Amino acid sequence: MINKLAKVISAATVLAMAVSLAPQSALAGIGKASGPSVNASDTLLFEIDTSSPYIPDGANQGTFTQAIPKASFQNRLDSTLPAIIDFNPGDLKTSLIDLTPQLLQTLNTIDSSFKGKFDSKAVKYSARLEDDKTNYIKFEFYAPFTAPFTNQNSLSVFNASNLTTFLNPDGQVKFPKGLSDLNESSFGIVVDGVFSLTPAPDDVTKVPEPVATAGLLGFGIVSTALLRKRNKCLKATVSHSNR
Numbered sequence: 001m002i003n004k005l006a007k008v009i010s011a012a013t014v015l016a017m018a019v020s021l022a023p024q025s026a027l028a029g030i031g032k033a034s035g036p037s038v039n040a041s042d043t044l045l046f047e048i049d050t051s052s053p054y055i056p057d058g059a060n061q062g063t064f065t066q067a068i069p070k071a072s073f074q075n076r077l078d079s080t081l082p083a084i085i086d087f088n089p090g091d092l093k094t095s096l097i098d099l100t101p102q103l104l105q106t107l108n109t110i111d112s113s114f115k116g117k118f119d120s121k122a123v124k125y126s127a128r129l130e131d132d133k134t135n136y137i138k139f140e141f142y143a144p145f146t147a148p149f150t151n152q153n154s155l156s157v158f159n160a161s162n163l164t165t166f167l168n169p170d171g172q173v174k175f176p177k178g179l180s181d182l183n184e185s186s187f188g189i190v191v192d193g194v195f196s197l198t199p200a201p202d203d204v205t206k207v208p209e210p211v212a213t214a215g216l217l218g219f220g221i222v223s224t225a226l227l228r229k230r231n232k233c234l235k236a237t238v239s240h241s242n243r
Contacts, residue, residue, distance in 0.1 A: 030069075035139075035177050035195040044137060044179060046071035046129070048092065050155040050200045061095035064155055068092055071129050073137060073182060081182070087129035087137070094152050096145065097124050103191065107142055112174040112194045113166040114144050121145040123152060137182055141175040141195050160199040172196045 034045040052067035071087040099107065099122055107118040126140035143149040148162040156162065166173045174196050178189035 030200050032198045035179060035193060041076045042182065043074040044071065044139065045074070046087075048155060048158055048197075048200070050158050052092070052155055054153050054155075056153075060152065061093070062152065064092045064094065066091065067155060068127055068129065073135075075182065078182070081135070085131055085135050085182070087131050087135075090127050090129045092155070093126050095124050095126075096152065097122055106191050107176050110176045110192065110194060112176045113168065114142075114176070117144045117146070118142075119144065123149045135183055137180055138184075138189060139177060139179040139195075140189055140191075141177040142191070143175060158197065158200055159202050161202045163197075163199045167199070170196075172198050 030047045030049055032045070032047050034043055046068050047070045049067055049069050052064040054062050054064055056062040066089045068087075068090045071090065073085040073087070075081050075083055075085060099118065099120055104118055104120070107114070107122065108116050123143045123145055124140055125143070126138070128136060128138045130136040143157075148157040151157055163173050168174065174194040176191060177193055177195040178191040179193075180189050
């Protein structure tokens with residue numbers, strides 16, 4: 001029985017070591033956004049995986065690979081197409097841009113969570129989404145070049161804790177957006193309206209403090225050693241009594 005208890009304590013020690021070596025998870029989650037298309041009847045819905053890896057592409061720009069794991073287009077006007085079109089996962093590109101006077105005025109006029117807060121620069125997020133057939137759509141949205149959006153290397157800026165000051169009563173943040181019509185290639189994207197983003201929840205896995213883990217590890221080693229010593233004493237006592 002003592003040997004079994006020793007094995008249990010040793011197993012607990014190994015488990016404690018494994019947990020202590022496990023890295024703390026990064027802030028990660030799924031933010032959900034939606035907004036009307038140019039015709040104001042159709043709607044694009046998409047998700048943003050805030051743990052997506054970033055690949056820089058020159059100065060102040062880069063790509064978050066597969067950052068849009070899920071997206072769909074609700075088609076209400078074109079009867080020749082399905083009512084809902086599901087797109088394949090897509091990349092989300094980001095860039096720091098200088099605003100023209102016209103775009104600056106537009107961004108500060110749109111009734112978003114950042115109305116009047118844009119300056120000479122902005123962070124632009126953009127994507128082109130495609131399905132398995134020939135359907136595609138393009139969109140972009142903007143954030144002012146202020147915290148937390150100055151961190152262009154991570155999509156954790158869309159986590160709830162980073163957007164607290166911008167949340168409206170519905171728990172959403174509204175970004176100025178530009179969205180093409182479905183399969184539209186003739187015209188550029190017009191910036192008007194907003195995407196309503198529900199921020200991704202913060203999900204941090206806590207790990208034991210190093211001191212606490214060391215204490216548990218020490219307890220396991222000492223306890224095992226004492227049990228083995230006691231076991232030897234018991235064997236010696238039994239052997240002596242049998243003589």
